[in-house]
Amino acid sequence: MANFIFNIEESSFKVKQLASVVTECATIFSFQLTATVGNSVRISLDNAVQTTLNYDNAFFTILGVDTPWDGADKVFTYSTPISFSYSISNSGTPGLFKKVKAEAWDDTTVDPFNYWNQITERSNDNLPCDNPTGVGATYDELIDTPTNKTGSALKLVRVNAAEDAHEYVDAGLLGVDLNYTHVQASSASWVIAHNLGKIPSVTVQDGAGNRVHGDVAYTDLNNLTITFNIAFAGTAYLN
DSSP states (O other), X not given: OOOOOSOTTXXXXXXXXEEEEEOXXXXXXXXXXXXXXXOEEEEEEEOOSSTTBOOEEEEEEETTEXXXXXXXXXXXXXXXXXXXXXXXXXXXXXXXXXXXXXXXXXXXXSSTTEEEEEEEEOSOOSOXXXXXXXXXXXXXXXXXXXXXXXXXXXXXEEEOTTSSSEEEEOGXXXXXOOOEEEEEEEEEEEEEEOOOSSOOOEEEEETTSOEEOOEXXXXXXXXXXXXXXXXXXXXXXXX
């Protein structure tokens, strides 16, 4: 929407819109102000009229120099065109569109309050690009993922068959060869936390490279213990 209070085409004081660039994340607005040399001019951005008013990345430009701007009143003695720009990001709330009110004044001796404003509005209410979950920044908070990772250690993420959400799956189901190498100091009982999420086959070699057989007890899908008659150091290969 637009709300023009001052007729900018019939005075030496003019404000014209240079561009309105729409991106996936925001709409970028830019304007240019011209006035009589020597006049006092003022620009501001108003986000206090209602809760949906908001803006980002505001700056003004004089003689090609960009200056960051917090949107508060800036007063200049006019000598050259002044450009000002800002962006309005997605609201993240369906049916709610962010707005901002851009304002400019020209203090002349004839009419001490030449005034212009325009309410600009973001035309997209998708989730903000800097906060894609809408509530936080963790994977669990996305609306198309499992709610937590409990019981999914070492699993991979894939798109489900319906192509409308993500799910955790065992890497072994995807044809991925999971393996683990365990190096053991001298001991007759090798306790191994492999975290492979499966019952692996086990091959043991001593320090000389000789294959050694022991009694393998599987505690669960991620832990096992190998027991030998004597203590020795070596390597266990789990696949």
